[in-house]
Amino acid sequence: MKLISNWTLQAHIQVNLKAIAVISATAIALAGCSSAVPTASTATPSTSAPAAANSTKDGQSDKKEPVTIEYWQYAFAAKVDLVNDLIKEFQAKNPHITVKHTNFPYDQYNEKVATLVPAGKGPDIINLYYGWIPKYVSSGYLQPLPSNGFSEADLKKDFFPVVEAGKIDGKYWAVPTAVRTLALYYNKELFEKAKLDPNKPPANWEELIDYAKKLTEKDAKGQFITEGITWQPNSQIHHWYRDALIYQAGGQDTTPDYKKYLWNASPAGLEAFKFVMDIPLVHKVGTRDFYETDINAFKTGHAGITIDGSNVLGGIKKDAPNLKFGTAPLPSYKNKATQSSYWANGITKGVEGKKLEAATEFLKFLTSKEVQEKWVDKVGELPAKKEVALQDKYAKDPLLGAFIQQLPDAHAHFFVDETAEKDNFVEATDRVLLKNENIQTVFDDLVKKNQKLYDDYWSKKK
Numbered sequence: 001m002k003l004i005s006n007w008t009l010q011a012h013i014q015v016n017l018k019a020i021a022v023i024s025a026t027a028i029a030l031a032g033c034s035s036a037v038p039t040a041s042t043a044t045p046s047t048s049a050p051a052a053a054n055s056t057k058d059g060q061s062d063k064k065e066p067v068t069i070e071y072w073q074y075a076f077a078a079k080v081d082l083v084n085d086l087i088k089e090f091q092a093k094n095p096h097i098t099v100k101h102t103n104f105p106y107d108q109y110n111e112k113v114a115t116l117v118p119a120g121k122g123p124d125i126i127n128l129y130y131g132w133i134p135k136y137v138s139s140g141y142l143q144p145l146p147s148n149g150f151s152e153a154d155l156k157k158d159f160f161p162v163v164e165a166g167k168i169d170g171k172y173w174a175v176p177t178a179v180r181t182l183a184l185y186y187n188k189e190l191f192e193k194a195k196l197d198p199n200k201p202p203a204n205w206e207e208l209i210d211y212a213k214k215l216t217e218k219d220a221k222g223q224f225i226t227e228g229i230t231w232q233p234n235s236q237i238h239h240w241y242r243d244a245l246i247y248q249a250g251g252q253d254t255t256p257d258y259k260k261y262l263w264n265a266s267p268a269g270l271e272a273f274k275f276v277m278d279i280p281l282v283h284k285v286g287t288r289d290f291y292e293t294d295i296n297a298f299k300t301g302h303a304g305i306t307i308d309g310s311n312v313l314g315g316i317k318k319d320a321p322n323l324k325f326g327t328a329p330l331p332s333y334k335n336k337a338t339q340s341s342y343w344a345n346g347i348t349k350g351v352e353g354k355k356l357e358a359a360t361e362f363l364k365f366l367t368s369k370e371v372q373e374k375w376v377d378k379v380g381e382l383p384a385k386k387e388v389a390l391q392d393k394y395a396k397d398p399l400l401g402a403f404i405q406q407l408p409d410a411h412a413h414f415f416v417d418e419t420a421e422k423d424n425f426v427e428a429t430d431r432v433l434l435k436n437e438n439i440q441t442v443f444d445d446l447v448k449k450n451q452k453l454y455d456d457y458w459s460k461k462k
Contacts, residue, residue, distance in 0.1 A: 064096040067354045069362060072113075073127035073343075075103045078314035082378040090365050097358045117141045117348055124351045124359045128174065130165045130342050131415040137168050142346045144171040149360040158385050165412070166344055174344035177366050178381030180309040181410050182240060182339045183402045184208075184331065188324040190215055190226065190304040201328035205248075205275060208305070208331040212285035215304030224287060230294035230306040231279050231286030238425040240307050240330075243339035243411040245272035250334045258414040259458055264447045273443050277432050288433075299323060309341075310403040313380025327402040340410035342384065376400065382407075416457035424449045 071087075073079060080103050087099045102123065104112050110132070116122040118140065128136060136142050145166075155163050155172055166174040188198035194214040202208040212228030219225055231237065242253050242263075251268025254261055263269030279286045291297035298306040299320040307330065316323060330338050345366055347359050365371060372383040376394065382403055383389040394400050415421060428446040431437040 065354055066096050067358045068098040069124040069355055069358045070100040070102060071125045072123035073103050074106045074109045078379045086371060090362060094361060099362060120350055122348060124355055125345055125347055125363055127343055127345050130344055131418050133166055133174050134168055137173050140349055142173045143349045144173055146360045149364050150175060160384060160386055162342055174346035175367055176342040176344045176384040177372060178375050179342040179384050180311050180381055181403045181406050182307055182309055182330060184328045185298060185306045185308055186326055187304050188326055202331045204331050205333045209283055212305060216285045224290055227290055227297055227303040228285030230297055230303045232288055232294040233426045233429040235294050236307050237276060238422050239339045241272060241276055242413050244330055244337045245275060247337035247411060248333040248335050254414055259454060261447050261451045270443050274439060277439060280433060311379060311381045313399060314378050327399050329402050329406050336409045338406040338410050340412045417453050420453055421450055
């Protein structure tokens, strides 16, 4: 395993400093989301003592005024369970603070934010995707992180450079507990069944397709029994394509100023797109909606290989504890590359006084070393703090190591409209796969549509 000795990731990770996603009622597919609870739920906090006594200089008791704050996140089962436990721990240490935990299905989340936060009825602390931060800021949903709890010097010193994605107009608006990268998951039992070495996952594009062919199993009617590799354009493939495959083929995603798409600036963009489309069309080793989602196909043992984030490790551990699988860096081509993203926590606008103090304390708790270590164990996401992630127990971990190893080669796309950009990609794959349209024509149209999104966004900035 290649261990990382120089973590100057700013030069390697192209972080979206002003990533944008639409805030609407439509569903937003995100990298690494699974095991979502189908309905909204509220975790009732444990009852805390109304006040805590602290000694003062004159020996008198200084009681802290009881305060209640609310924390929102989307309904991702592993996170919901962990946060419920963390709230109990936090309240035991801070008995004057009660934390109400509310979560919503993923496709309802932004609608709830857009409706309730402006009315002052939303959360005090909110969990949000990094690509939404600029939109949340411009919409007036957030306030800058309190400098007394999150100074710029400490944020830069303690966290990986991805934290800069939460900095806008010279202020930090959100901070991550954990980060993600994409890696390859493979089923060791299916490898053995296909007479493949379970300790030697595919290392390049050619091997990936070769392994997928050997892993694929179909019935007499040509229907999949086992996918060689999962193929779900609205899940991880659109991230895999733009932040990994294009760079691996020698191209780039956008210009450094994020004003122009570069997918068609070299042959790399089309080559990578063709590689994606050849999986179901030419090689016939994967198909969309098999077992509903790619991660479900993998967890149930019906897919030999899948591409996903470290965040699904917790779900696999919970839902398929007996699954024998391994992880590895993404198969490469001319260059190494992977995708990076994260969910962050911010404090909503209008929170002040005792609530702001309590929210700051809870946010500091969520980003502490102890909590980040629990996050790795229960959710599988990588620690956002350098001192936590670089510990040997993570860097050399047989499952997590593959994700940590790739951090210097990670890229994060600049989303001006995450939903539209994802939908454009999915529409393009449908045109090729279902309508048999010319791949060059479809690809050119895809770039034009995405470039228009960028042009419209930047024109409003003038």
